[in-house]
Amino acid sequence: MRCSSSLLTAVIALSACVAAFAQGRTYQLGSTPSEEEIKARDIAISPDGKELPPGSGTAKEGATVFAQKCAACHGPNGSGGLARGIVPLGNAKPVKIAFSLVPYATTVWDFINRAMPQTKPGSLAANEVYAATAYVLYRNEIIKETDVLDAKSLPKVRMPNRDNFIPARPEWKPGEKRPFGYYP
């Protein structure tokens, strides 16, 4: 795991108190999915990127993908239109953090892959997703135009605010009382 950041360490502590739940089946309902069935649906990408598929792309290639499949909503320059612009990435409330709010480049890949383009989500090929991700990161001045993103390089991209996020109280565990005025 790539959990070097204090955030992930703290967040994992939230849930680390869970014991193992190894039991046998009680109800004998449900069926065993095939490996292919699982693979076809297992699209979520973790911060360490272990689920990323083969393929690659650069911002240069991504500019073409963007013009063809993204500009209709995000505007020809990516500055916004029907949908919000691609710079900055994400939606901070209030906007106090410069550049992208997204903690991991895998988050960008995952969201483009599952939800874009809005007219046909999930239709982009892996190379197109790598290229579009590269274009978005390049436009946010996070990578260079010629950097090649693939399953190995993408998780290594250092997002500008990765360590700028904290759980509200790192020591808090679900169910515990918080101090007065803790919210929001």
Next chain:
Amino acid sequence: MGSQSHSDRRRFLKYGGAMASFVMGAVRSVRGQTPTPEALPKDNLAYGQPSRFDNTIRKTTGRATAISDTALMTPLQDLDGIITPSGLHFLMDHVKDVPDIDPQQHRLLIHGMVDRPLIYTMDELKRLPSVSRIYFLECNANSRPLRGPNADSVQLVHGRTSCSEWTGVLLSVLLKECGVQKAASWVVAEGSDANKYTMSIPLGKAMDDILVAYAQNGEPVRPQQGYPVRLVVPGWEAIRSVKWLSRIKVVDQPYMAWHESGNNADTRPDGKGLWFRFELGPKSVITRPSGGQRLPGHGSYEITGLAWTGGGAVRKVEVSIDGGRTYKAAELQQPVHRYAHTRFRFPWMWSGEEAVLQSRCTDERGEVQPTIAEAAKNLGVTPDYFYEADHFNGIQPWKVNRDGSIQNALFL
């Protein structure tokens, strides 16, 4: 939301006319979906409708018009008791359209760090032991302290909370069937909407009280609420309660999906961002009399409202008629359910003079709802900060003027 988001909304207003009519159409026709050939049409005899004199409906603030970027808010001022009728449950989605799912084709896959991945049909889910529980769901963006005309409406300020009786299978039952492996610590839940909406949830909560719900208030969960099956995560911000649930992956870390990292982070005045706050704070609001209403004259009234908390059960609600100088305990509707709306009632004789009505919730852990001034002082911010941040649970004052009109007194 930030200024970026506001300008987005303006753009949506410009382009979203067609979508607006879709949204409103969808609201009206929620009971009138295209019937299958063998089904009878759902007319007013097959499925009873409210009186034609009754206009209890969800509303938006009028800013956004696409279903992916708007909130349809529950008319709290028109409701009684603790249950929100399913068709009036608030709606705040991050998807393009409400998916049209055939339950015969729907499957729930559970896999990842488990001994036995399993896939369930809806029929199989319904054969498992079920529970029914009354839980509220509240959007993390609820109760932002608005200024302007919308502020004088309990519906438009606080209407992103609703409460239902949910029936389904405990997620823990499904996870135990699959045999969760020792190293697992989180689950990733995914919907089958077009965007495959995704959220990470700590395994501890998943093994505790999360419901995989297929019924709401006695009937199948409505399409807008996740038909045929959804998560209900009691006490936590409702963005965790994934609708149209189709997959649970057991994992060893949060996956930092778009809507839980880049799109639902708040930043503190020091520039640090916040993730994973999960539990909602103790909260209450007087729903009658409330902003925008007018008292016809002095005399007897019943002050009533709702209280709820992510901390479990509401222990106490106090009502003040003098803007918080003095409080008296209100009567709580029994039984009080944990993680549910709790109805409170308080008799009041209006003298005809100015009054400021407000309520304060204390939960079972002893957490107390703050005033906006207390919350702002605590964080070192101005009260307007809370318009931009989520999870605001401040006390809501309503000012009753001599002419009987009532206005939001948060900023008076």
